Amino acid sequence: MKRQPLRLAILEAMRILEEAGVASPRADAELIAAHVLGVDRGRLPLVPLVDPPVIEAIGKLVAQRAKRVPLQHLTGWAGFAGITLDVGPGVFIPRPETELLVEWGLRLIHGREYPVVVDLCTGSGALALAIAHERPDAVVYAVDIDPNALAWARHNADKQAAAGDTPIRLYSGDVGDSTIFAELDGLVDLVVCNPPYVPPGGDLPPEVVDFDPPQAVFAPDGGLAVVRQAVATACRLLKRGGGVAIEHDDTHGSAAPALVASRKVLTDVQDHRDLAGRPRFVTALRG
CATH class of the missing domain: 3.40.50.150 (Vaccinia Virus protein VP39)
Structure with a gap:
């Protein structure tokens, strides 16, 4: 399985969330990615490539967020x-x-x-x-x-x-x-x-x-x-x-x-x- 750029996955997540009317698409996309990866949001630039299962996991959570499920319900914390x-x-x-x-x-x-x-x-x-x-x-x-x-x-x-x-x-x-x-x-x-x-x-x-x-x-x-x-x-x-x-x-x-x-x-x-x-x-x- 070929590794994929995390940045592209986040950009796609931002697009989906913005179209869904989410108030903070960039922050939410990055926080979802950080949650899936188990890292702080600020460390995302240190993870340039990820495996396809990570992309899939991010996509599933983004789909839920696009349905306006609160981000905190997806991550479990505030x-x-x-x-x-x-x-x-x-x-x-x-x-x-x-x-x-x-x-x-x-x-x-x-x-x-x-x-x-x-x-x-x-x-x-x-x-x-x-x-x-x-x-x-x-x-x-x-x-x-x-x-x-x-x-x-x-x-x-x-x-x-x-x-x-x-x-x-x-x-x-x-x-x-x-x-x-x-x-x-x-x-x-x-x-x-x-x-x-x-x-x-x-x-x-x-x-x-x-x-x-x-x-x-x-x-x-x-x-x-x-x-x-x-x-x-x-x-x-x-x-x-x-x-x-x-x-x-x-x-x-x-x-x-x-x-x-x-x-x-x-x-x-x-x-x-x-x-x-x-x-x-x-x-x-x-x-």
Whole structure:
């Protein structure tokens, strides 16, 4: 079997993915090739020729991606804020724009010893595990109501703990439950939350509509129902000087900050834009 140029296979993959409407055809083609070869994406130029079975394996995954199966489902992982999370069917795939929320939270607790952090709607465990990775002295709690998401979060938490990170404390519960984490009332330095926030009927790409669990994406009350619950819970949990950061839909650039500002105990309400310049998350401090 004659070896073939990897570069040509990647170019063909890019063409197929671009025709299928994939937003990042080059990156996805290269990441698929790197996954098949078992190398980092940056090392692909060091692999000029590959065997025909490699070309075939790349082609099969590209065909799936062209059907808009998420890249992370094909590779089995998602990079997020300096950590790698295992993901797949049944759990929301973390997005790069949410890393900005993590960065804000880490700045807030910088210099605080043994900060207490709560991640509401943890999903895959992304926010909680990213913060625990950066702050091994933090005591990090995380909660989700979906048993499938919790299974993924537990898997990722066990994997990260086995790698040497401080374990997080993972719970099953409803963010709207007024007794959740009652033992932490007034003791928390940071509350983070990436809740379901898309208004029902929102226009979304197939990767989200067909593969992300709908209960992790859509919310009633124009997408603000769970955001509202998270704000109420944060008001109860936060200590003075503690902070909350909640992601929201890009159509909530006014509604989400107004909702937070309506709580008298929260001050310094600010909305933040994502990597594309769209309104993405709101923050506030406990006065």
